[in-house]
């Protein structure tokens with residue numbers, strides 16, 4: 001059986017901590033507190049709680065060095081962002097993914113380089129004839145009248 005990593009599901013607060021862990025590569029609770037305590041209004045205990053959850057979710061691993069715990073990312077930022085996006089898309093009808101992406105493009109602030117990169121992806125994209133609705137009847141309008 002193929003080893004498909006289960007989707008990483010982290011809360012908004014945990015994301016804030018993860019962004020610091022990804023940026024620093026390896027870090028301590030004190031360093032994260034220095035970065036986030038003021039802007040988030042968090043106490044050191046809050047950050048330790050969040051780190052504990054992230055370790056439990058296996059998105060962060062930790063090692064003890066003397067009295068300190070060093071935290072390392074166990075998953076990449078790219079892979080976590082992708083997993084969150086796939087999770088979001090799994091909540092909408094497969095037939096509506098395209099219009100959702102078009103809407104995201106409309107809403108996004110983009111540079112010319114971003115636009116060039118999106119256009120390059122679109123030029124390479126092989127369209128399919130039709131997309132099957134993957135919803136439970138009653139969860140979208142596609143299957144309402146079947």
Ligand SMILES: [Zn+2]
Nearest residue numbers: 093133135140
């Ligand atoms: Zn559907």
